[in-house]
Amino acid sequence: MNLTSRYRTHTCGQLRLEQAHSTVTLSGWLHNRRDHGGVLFIDLRDNYGLTQVVVRPESPLFQTWQDLPRETVVRIVGEVVPRAQGNVNPNLPTGEIEVIASQVEVLGECEQLPFQVAGNEKTGEDLRLTYRFLDLRREGLHRNIVLRAAIIRRLRELMTQHGFTEFQTPILSAPSPEGARDFLVPSRLHPGSFYALPQAPQQFKQLLMMSGFDRYFQIAPCFRDEDSRADRSPGEFYQLDVEMSFVEQEDVFGVIEPVLTELFTQFAQGRSVPTPFPRIAYRDALTAYGTDKPDLRADVTMRDVTQVFASTTFRAFAGQHVRALPVPGCADQPRKFFDQMESLAKEQGAKGLAWVKVEPDGVSVTGSVAKFLSDAEREALLAATGATAGTGIFLAAGDPSEVNTWLAPVRVEAARRTGAFDENSFRFCWVVDFPMYELDDEGKPAFSHNPFSMPQGGMEALTSKDPVEILAWQYDVVCNGIELSSGAIRNHRPDIMLTAFQIAGYPATEVEQRFGGMLRALRFGAPPHGGIAPGVDRIVMLLADQPNIREVIAFPLNQQAQDLLMGAPAPATDRHLQELHLQVKLPASATKKDPSP
């Protein structure tokens, strides 16, 4: 690798004692200046590191250097000298040397900064996004983006080693039949018609399996017009899109689990990656963790204790589904702890959160609902939860579709507070056995997740079972409570697909009309196949230990899906609209901000 040019003989992270007494040229940004009056220290920064440049008052450059604002881009020529004993900076790779500058040339001037690049001062995110190029110079974000590149490079290597071939699939494509909102692109050649940006290359990768390529992968851009979250960027994201022919569910796991394990171990920086990944059935995940993306770092689980309160006289629990969350080690937790857990549950929509604490005798309990429990209920509750002295038990009662959700954040936070939480590991799991159908508002079966998944049991299950009892060959891989990916063994049999859609209320004619391309391909010799698509941004977010996905994306949109730096989206010019045969009709809400006189 040769990085030298007129502008530099070395990078700012390169010089060591062995280059001492040689003349070098460096270019970079003026990171920081320490002016001692009689001696001036400059930190020069580039992508590779920092080098200390020294200027003395007898130098003709002294005044120039004193006047240069931070973040000015300069080229310097100087002599590398070893630092005196005691002046070595052990925190800096280049800390054993410094450069005595003899020439300086300003390559790029810098105006007053909106925020400081040096250091780790907090800054509002909208300002950071407006000046993203400055933000990206800062150490933390810069490092995240470099890490992202290293992770993606390693993913390519690992996938190639496993026999996968990398593809590119269209960006201008057809609207997705199901799912999130599409981004549409108007067609100039076909007035009134639109392309859609792909929400995922789902159909293309299946078609590639039918084309005989056997193992496909792509670092695939995906576009969804949905609202953002801390772990979900609005508009666009990347996924490691994978598809394999002649496989069953365990064969997909057998490839992806080693890839994720190897990737995470390499970049884990001391954190452990326990294997094998546990397989948790969807229904069990809801019961034990209150969510289908459990954070296994929290070492406590919920229990269904509806039976304990089957004949209770306590009105809040009577006739309800009751879930218990036993949390050991609560003996010393103050009342405030329990109150805070209750507010967590309330944020999820719970009306309240009951709790009791087992006293040192291991038998009696105190707490918000202690006086409402009969002796029999108390004993049954302790037995059902395995609670012993000092265990706090949180209790939520209500509709089965809601109670789990209320306790989910309590489970994680209570574990964190009581030390039953493993901060230093990546805890993966496979969530499996998703239901194929669920009942909609009118009580009719509807696809609960992916309509193109193969039902477990195939045609026989579809024709003989109650739809809500049918499971799909569909799975998620979850790490530390973050859903990295969904995946499935696909339905490659047209007859089974038509029957599956029929159960969800779609007549064959409609399926033929909407998914004709896919059905046609299935009729010309489709291999059994399946795949998965872990989110690249979320992987980087986990490995960079960032709570927000925008910290691992160079140029993310803000929550309103705007690019504050480039000014997108923006109104189209009249010429654009004319070429595309479009007229803009603004909603009332968009015009009221600018009332005409």
Place this chain on the structure above:
RNA sequence: GGCCCUGUGGCGCAGUUUGGUUAGCGCGCUUCCCUGUCAAGGAAGAGGUCGCGGGUUCAAGUCCCGUCAGGGUCGCCA
């Protein structure tokens, strides 16, 4: 679309609960001092219609109403 939090010099924050003299602090910026710092140190200084509009009051950064903006979250994300 709903809910929660936030909005005070260039940047980050305190002050708002309980209205009351000149709105504080840190960083940055300007000027000066300083020959070994690496978050350099010291002295002085500039910089604010407290997001915007309306209201209550003798008096509003502080209370009330509305509105805008940013973040989080629910819906949504097959």
